[in-house]
Amino acid sequence: MSIISNYNIDNNTLVRVKEKSKSFAVAISKAMREQTLIACYDDVGHMDAKKTLHNLEQLYWWPNMQKDCKNYVRSCHKCQVVNHRTANAYGLLQQLPIPTTPWEIVSADHVICLPQIRSGNTNMLVLIDHATRYVVATPSAPLGVHSVTDALYHNIILRYGLPSMYISDRGTAFPARHTQHFLQKYGVTQSMTPPYSQQANSIVERANGIIVSTLKKLTDKNPDKWDELLPNALLAINTTKQNSTKKSPFYLLFGYEPRLPRELHIGSFIDDTPREDQLNLLILARAEAANNVYEAHLENKHRFDLHRKSHSFKAGDLVLYDWPKQGDHKLSPIFKGPFVIARPVGAVCYEIKSRTLQNKFIKVVHVQHRRSYFKRDADDMQNNTSYGENEKMIHLQKIRIQQKIIKKFL
Numbered sequence: 001m002s003i004i005s006n007y008n009i010d011n012n013t014l015v016r017v018k019e020k021s022k023s024f025a026v027a028i029s030k031a032m033r034e035q036t037l038i039a040c041y042d043d044v045g046h047m048d049a050k051k052t053l054h055n056l057e058q059l060y061w062w063p064n065m066q067k068d069c070k071n072y073v074r075s076c077h078k079c080q081v082v083n084h085r086t087a088n089a090y091g092l093l094q095q096l097p098i099p100t101t102p103w104e105i106v107s108a109d110h111v112i113c114l115p116q117i118r119s120g121n122t123n124m125l126v127l128i129d130h131a132t133r134y135v136v137a138t139p140s141a142p143l144g145v146h147s148v149t150d151a152l153y154h155n156i157i158l159r160y161g162l163p164s165m166y167i168s169d170r171g172t173a174f175p176a177r178h179t180q181h182f183l184q185k186y187g188v189t190q191s192m193t194p195p196y197s198q199q200a201n202s203i204v205e206r207a208n209g210i211i212v213s214t215l216k217k218l219t220d221k222n223p224d225k226w227d228e229l230l231p232n233a234l235l236a237i238n239t240t241k242q243n244s245t246k247k248s249p250f251y252l253l254f255g256y257e258p259r260l261p262r263e264l265h266i267g268s269f270i271d272d273t274p275r276e277d278q279l280n281l282l283i284l285a286r287a288e289a290a291n292n293v294y295e296a297h298l299e300n301k302h303r304f305d306l307h308r309k310s311h312s313f314k315a316g317d318l319v320l321y322d323w324p325k326q327g328d329h330k331l332s333p334i335f336k337g338p339f340v341i342a343r344p345v346g347a348v349c350y351e352i353k354s355r356t357l358q359n360k361f362i363k364v365v366h367v368q369h370r371r372s373y374f375k376r377d378a379d380d381m382q383n384n385t386s387y388g389e390n391e392k393m394i395h396l397q398k399i400r401i402q403q404k405i406i407k408k409f410l
């Protein structure tokens with residue numbers, strides 16, 4: 001029996017007649033909508049919103065079904081923690097400060113898993129000056145706390161003076177309390193870059209790559225004597241023109257190019273530029289080096305940012321974090337959480353914390369490992385329905401009940 005032009009009661013069910021196709025769809029009451037979504041989404045393998053809507057439209061209809069379907073799929077917890085990221089990761093490339101004074105900013109990192117040398121060490125600690133890219137490296141104990149501060153003190157502070165900023169990442173030893181006390185004592189600001197971040201401490205990581213590759217070639221017959229050839233590798237690196245500064249680290253630090261042993265055999269000359277001119281040239285070279293680094297950064301930034309998006313998280317926002325945990329396997333969720341944003345730390349990091357007081361958890365993470373979390377709100381679906389549509393549904397349901405009553409009496 002026809003009730004309203006495009007609604008029917010069919011087999012005791014309210015049916016909506018689609019005008020264009022003249023096909024039918026069961027009108028789903030508010031109370032049944034979540035169950036319908038579970039049947040067409042959760043129970044059929046979590047397809048995307050478009051496919052789920054297609055499934056729904058085959059048989060069902062309710063006001064704002066498309067919007068409800070989209071919100072329901074977007075807020076699925078399982079999909080949010082399991083699915084790979086399809087959009088660009090957050091976090092545009094940040095500019096590290098470009099110093100012109102040597103040893104103003106120092107980066108540190110460990111190279112681990114090297115062949116064991118006679119002293120028993122398998123690690124190397126690398127320190128690099130940002131202004132000149134001059135590299136200092138020493139064998140070190142396995143991520144030992146004291147080896148970091150010892151190297152900073154003996155190899156940097158006692159030779160070149162106090163840096164104003166120290167950048168480190170990875171290794172558990174680096175953020176240790178002992179290191180913090182040491183840096184505080186000497187008035188050095190510590191910039192901590194979080195683990196698993198490709199942007200973090202890139203200058204020293206690039207230097208590590210060059211040292212390891214140079215050592216591989218120098219020590220091919222005796223890899224367990226890499227410590228003996230490390231000074232040769234460092235001299236070669238420090239006296240070679242760098243792509244970023246377009247000068248050798250040695251020149252930018254000391255103001256002259258050293259005579260190298262090889263020159264005894266091949267021949268060389270002594271630079272007789274007047275002393276005053278040498279100093280002016282050095283000042284100019286350092287300024288040019290800083291400018292070259294800045295231009296290289298702009299180029300990198302342009303390339304990098306093509307695959308990134310900017311971010312604007314605020315305290316209280318819910319986020320997921322792609323956190324590889326011990327014991328994870330192929331079928332483990334990629335993202336863990338949701339966590340709550342506590343506060344920003346620098347330009348691209350945030351402190352995140354757990355949502356419950358019982359499970360205390362605070363961690364500083366880089367924005368590139370973050371994904372916004374969409375919480376499913378049970379009221380959303382009902383709020384989405386406009387007043388007019390609700391009224392219409394109530395009216396239709398009332399008629400449906402009346403129909404039932406009439407049928408009983410017939």
Ligand SMILES: [Zn+2]
Nearest residue numbers: 046076078079
């Ligand atoms: Zn899902």
